[in-house]
Amino acid sequence: MIAPNLRSGVEQLGDMIANASVIVPFTGAGISTESGIPDFRSPNGLWTRNRPIPFDEFVARQDARDEAWRRRFAMQDTFAAARPGRGHRALAALYKAGKVPAVITQNIDNLHQTSGIVANDVVELHGNTTYARCIGCGKRHELDWVRHWFERTGYAPHCTSCDEPVKTATISFGQAMPTGEMRRASELAQHCDLFLAIGSSLVVWPAAGFPILAKESGAKLVIINNEPTDQDEIADLVIRYDIGETLGPFVGN
CATH class of the missing domain: 3.30.1600.10 (SIR2/SIRT2 'Small Domain')
Known part of the structure; x- marks a missing residue:
């Protein structure tokens, strides 16, 4: 389902977060553009x-x-x-509230750690x-x-x-993906009830397989990205609005 407007998307996302026990965010470059990267x-x-x-x-x-x-x-x-944006800070708030066990990220900028998430709980697929x-x-x-x-x-x-x-x-093109991080990301995707794909085009494999794995394992899937992705059709909620605006209401919650 594609949210018809930002307000509706935020309200639906809020309900899904409230009802979820284990939330796993998966972040791409889009979450860091607000930070100037x-x-x-x-x-x-x-x-x-x-x-x-x-x-x-x-x-x-x-x-x-x-x-x-x-x-x-x-x-x-x-x-x-660069400093953590509203998206980073919202995920850090959910982490501190005990909703998020770890964040899977394609990013290399260290902003999730700077936002307050313990380094061991940031699964860096690309280093x-x-x-x-x-x-x-x-x-x-x-x-x-x-x-x-x-x-x-x-x-x-x-x-x-x-x-x-x-x-x-x-991790450069042609370099082997880190096996420990890939294994942990797979385990996280299979054991959550809400998977948030945020700011990723979902075209870089094998990382793009984690939202599908989470959905197939029974999780609700939310995609927050300005542009359409190939996985929108399997998502329970698609929010095509600015990430900072979408996640801003959850900062500090």
């Missing part, structure tokens, strides 16, 4: 300005690694200035861009260290422990 597929999105660098290119070529880090540091001020890891031994490297290296040498860094390349702790 551009999405990927819109006319002004990140992918319209730069072709994504696949993982195999990052591994094989120094110039690809250099370009990946140049892009990341070009976005540093945007990520550093986190606020720190880096060695692709060999997995050692964590802080961005300040990476930037110092990059600015001093002009080249992307190698790990101080094993000399393998260091990249943001994100």
Whole structure:
């Protein structure tokens, strides 16, 4: 069912939240645009300005690694200035109220953690861009260290422990999805009674399968997204209005 207007959508969502015992939110880039972080597929999105660098290119070529880090540091001020929006804060309120055991996210911006959700309860399917890891031994490297290296040498860094390349702790095209996070997301989807897909185009697989899995496991499915998705027809409620406006009434509840 597509909500005929914002007020009706918020009222129906409120009733569904009140009647639910276990709510699992699944968030995409749309929840963070209010925070100033551009999405990927819109006319002004990140992918319209730069072709994504696949993982195999990052591994094989120094110039690809250099370009990946140049892009990341070009976005540093945007990520550093971002603060949780109304959508993040509404989900944090539901989490603190005991309704939400964890949040599944496709985002890499750390804003769910900043909003007050414990890091272990943010299931990051695509990783986190606020720190880096060695692709060999997995050692964590802080961005300040990476930037110092990059600015001093002009080249992307190698790990101080094993000399393998260091990249943001994100999942690139062609890189294996994190098995632990995928397993936990699957378990969450199968054991909730309300699944909220928020700000995701639902076209990136296998992550886009979680709303379907939740629905098939007996949960009510709500999709909140400005644009239509391929899964709208199976949803119990579709709200095609601004995420901040839609979830704003639930901040602090």
